[in-house]
Amino acid sequence: MADKLLFDRIDEPGLDTIEVYKRRGGYQQLERALRMTPEEVLQNLLDSGLRGRGGAGFAMGKKVSFLPRGGMDKYLVCNADESEPGTFKDRELMQKSPHMLIEGMVIAAYAAGANRSFIYIRGEYELQAMKLEAALIEAREAGYLGEDILGSGHSQTLYLHRGAGAYICGEETGLLDSLEGKRGNPRLKPPFPANQGLYQGPTLINNVETLATVPHIIRMSGTEYAKLGVENSAGTKLISISGNVQRPGNYEIELGMKARDIIYGLAGGPEPGREIKFWFPGGSSSPVLKPEDLDRGYDFDSMARAGSMLGSGAIIVVDDSNSVVDVALTLAKFYRHESCGKCTPCREGTNWTVKMLERIHAGDATPMDLDIIASVQDQIMGNCLCVLGDAMAMPLSSMVAKFRDEFEQYIEDKRAAAGLGEIPEPTPIEIAGAAA
């Protein structure tokens, strides 16, 4: 097991102050990076193989290299919206080691040639916002932010922006609109933020964990960092584990570790006497996996091969005391609530899905409703402006497909309990004008 990078002695008292952070070697990587050329810093990011930790897993170095060169106003935005159900890793990092994020942001901005930067933090993270605000004041006083940082010629402003409660503002273009003071509706892509982002300027957007990893890449060098983890999944990753496990929490692992060792080894597995029914490997938006997938490695490629995704690195474990129908309903209600309403398949599809699941819950459904639910998910997928629609459709269709028997049993039991009796034979519907 690799040593901890991000979580190394994370609970050390005072680590949120610049004094302790510097005593531990903090901001030395910034000094080092500023002695390199931006191209050299970028090369390290490319070499590291670091993939985005916010959900999509896009190579960070590559994203930086997409920004146009030249003297125009460019922006760096840190995505600290962290609203994907099951995800809480950025929270611990920002609260306990805010300077690590700031150091990473200055290095990344230097590589990207960005002079204005923002951290967009979800409004509910009030303690974390306070810690970051205090750390920003310290960093400005110490000359790590501002004009001509450490005599390098690189200047940068960095401000904290608090959101106000909207999952969709984690989607990068929804975030940009929200940061511009509008409703957080996602934008049509392309143009991608690297070309036209904040205030129409080239913008680099990265997750908190991605940016906090940057100082470690500079310290180790990109090629050394790339040796951690497995192919296509370099480095360490913060994992948030929650649900039916005995030791929920954040853990830092080397990518490629067996899922079983994470869920049972680190988090203690479900309560004694309980079995895992299914688990979300990458937040509530990832298709669910069954216990037989536990022996796979926890990395980008292995999760994709299993038909799911690593997502934000949030594992939610559901044990056999829970009904899959209840979980599906909770999930669908969340996406209905958070759909921004801009496109029809998502706005209406999330609503229909909730209504049909409620019908199942009320004992007023037939197995045909399961086919309709599945077909609604099919019509959402790939037909929306952003992936929030897909983020409901993917896990939901995986639940219906993998637990069809349980859904049917549930429908039958509920019908019986409601006194509705046997499921009627489906009667073909006559449609006027249609050929018989």
Added chain:
Amino acid sequence: MAEQSSAVARYGHGSRIPGWDDSVDLSKDPAVVPDPATTPVPDELRAQIEAAMAKYPNFRSAAIPALHAAQDLHGWCSPTAIEQAACVMRLTPGYLTAVATFYDMFETKPVGRQRVYVCTNISCSLRGGKEMLEAVKAAAGDDPDLNVRGFECLGACDIAPMASVNGEFVGPLEPADAEQLIADLKEGREVLPDKQLSRRACADPGARSDG
């Protein structure tokens, strides 16, 4: 035409949106940016909003910070709160209302000042979050000073089921904690001190400082 479901409230012409078939009231003046001469704005609120506007290349970015500040002062995004923020930002109240209605933390109806958000999302509901919300609601009764709401995932599923009490995250909660939580809140004490997330160590044994 198919018969309409009776479960959904419908207005004229079958629409679910009231007023869509009313014509625009042409006798009304269009919404204007509030006049500073006739819109008194408390100095502190003005200073907060102006400081926020100065942080961004485009002042409009301060819409959310301005609404946070106005809501903190007035308790909710009341017409007065919106008007004052709009006056300082030189925007129409309609613009800020449109923004405020998008975000869950902005209250568009009068509510109690003490916020209790109980998470009912997936990880919390696996551990009794929905029952917790009922218990907290029951303990709160109809105290007008309390604003108890079910909330989506608050990013603290490690202490599920959890709640955010005026921004302080507490958990893991049991239904029996509800009375204590509300009592602490009403009497101005720290809420459930030993369940506060801010005092919790990282779960990862490899992260411990003695290492």
